[in-house]
Amino acid sequence: MSSHSHHSDSGHTCPHPTADENATPGWAAVRSRPLSGTVALVTGASSGIGEGTALTLAALGARVTVVARRADRLEALVEKIESAGGQALAVGADITDEEQAQAAVARAVDTYGRLDTVVANAGVMILGPITGADTTDWRRMIELNTLGLMYTAHAAAPHLLEAASDGPRGVSDIVLVSSTAGRMVRGGGGVYNASKYAVTAFGEAFRKEVTQRHLRVSLVEPGAVETELPLQNRPDVRDRMYGATPRWSACVPRTWRTPSPSSSPGRATSR
Numbered sequence: 001m002s003s004h005s006h007h008s009d010s011g012h013t014c015p016h017p018t019a020d021e022n023a024t025p026g027w028a029a030v031r032s033r034p035l036s037g038t039v040a041l042v043t044g045a046s047s048g049i050g051e052g053t054a055l056t057l058a059a060l061g062a063r064v065t066v067v068a069r070r071a072d073r074l075e076a077l078v079e080k081i082e083s084a085g086g087q088a089l090a091v092g093a094d095i096t097d098e099e100q101a102q103a104a105v106a107r108a109v110d111t112y113g114r115l116d117t118v119v120a121n122a123g124v125m126i127l128g129p130i131t132g133a134d135t136t137d138w139r140r141m142i143e144l145n146t147l148g149l150m151y152t153a154h155a156a157a158p159h160l161l162e163a164a165s166d167g168p169r170g171v172s173d174i175v176l177v178s179s180t181a182g183r184m185v186r187g188g189g190g191v192y193n194a195s196k197y198a199v200t201a202f203g204e205a206f207r208k209e210v211t212q213r214h215l216r217v218s219l220v221e222p223g224a225v226e227t228e229l230p231l232q233n234r235p236d237v238r239d240r241m242y243g244a245t246p247r248w249s250a251c252v253p254r255t256w257r258t259p260s261p262s263s264s265p266g267r268a269t270s271r
């Protein structure tokens with residue numbers, strides 16, 4: 001991640017990058033457009049890291065298929081990419097449904113004729129202790145962070161292998177977005193941790209199977225990035241996560257904070 005920092009209304013400096021800051025490649029890279037002629041697909045592209053990644057891939061010359069459930073957000077992203085001279089396709093899909101994940105990959109290949117780069121990024125993080133947890137939250141995380149990512153990789157693999165054999169770069173890429181939580185466990189994040197540790201194991205095996213055929217399997221483990229990710233949590237959990245120190249709370253947009261118990265919006269259900 002970059003070394004950008006930004007100031008909050010509290011006057012503290014946030015040491016963490018925002019997804020937008022990461023979406024700005026250097027001008028030299030943009031001019032040379034090293035991904036020209038290639039096709040990319042990004043899951044979870046309607047916000048945060050996925051949106052930033054899609055913008056960057058498009059700026060580097062790739063035609064990009066952006067996948068998530070919020071079609072309006074995706075359409076806005078496609079417009080943004082097209083107005084900057086890029087090419088993009090919005091595909092509304094819930095990738096916890098394997099058929100929808102397969103259909104999203106098929107749309108990309110049908111539209112653009114190939115698939116060189118996949119960023120399996122869609123994810124949800126709902127924190128809280130294991131004891132007394134609502135296991136619906138567990139299913140949401142495992143079905144998206146783990147199985148959804150696996151469905152995406154499974155559907156894309158044949159196309160990526162084909163692209164590696166005839167692509168302009170001689171390689172293709174799948175990037176699995178895990179987390180520092182896929183490497184380091186704390187109390188209160190057990191199932192999020194489990195969903196991301198599984199991504200590491202899956203990626204290791206996949207890499208061993210396809211590297212010699214020039215499909216590169218990468219694991220990205222971001223630290224804290226200012227996105228909509230915490231919105232899925234109960235307000236009290238959000239406050240504990242991000243309100244603990246001024247330094248951390250400087251990273252949190254005002255809308256994420258719980259104003260007061262009386263005006264608490266209750267559980268976030270923005271999607």
Ligand SMILES: NC(=O)c1ccc[n+]([C@@H]2O[C@H](COP(=O)([O-])OP(=O)(O)OC[C@H]3O[C@@H](n4cnc5c(N)ncnc54)[C@H](OP(=O)(O)O)[C@@H]3O)[C@@H](O)[C@H]2O)c1
Pocket residue numbers: 019043044045046047048049050067068069070071073093094095096121122123124125144145177178179180181221222223224225226227228229230271
């Ligand atoms: N932000 C961080 O600090 C951080 C740190 C480490 C790792 N990560 C990882 O980075 C990835 C992206 O997260 P983010 O921080 O960018 O959060 P975000 O802004 O909440 O983005 C999550 C994306 O996943 C999509 N998504 C959710 N459910 C989906 C479903 N069923 N089918 C398809 N797409 C779905 C969302 O779109 P829709 O709601 O429109 O479907 C959204 O585009 C996640 O895997 C997360 O675990 C984030």
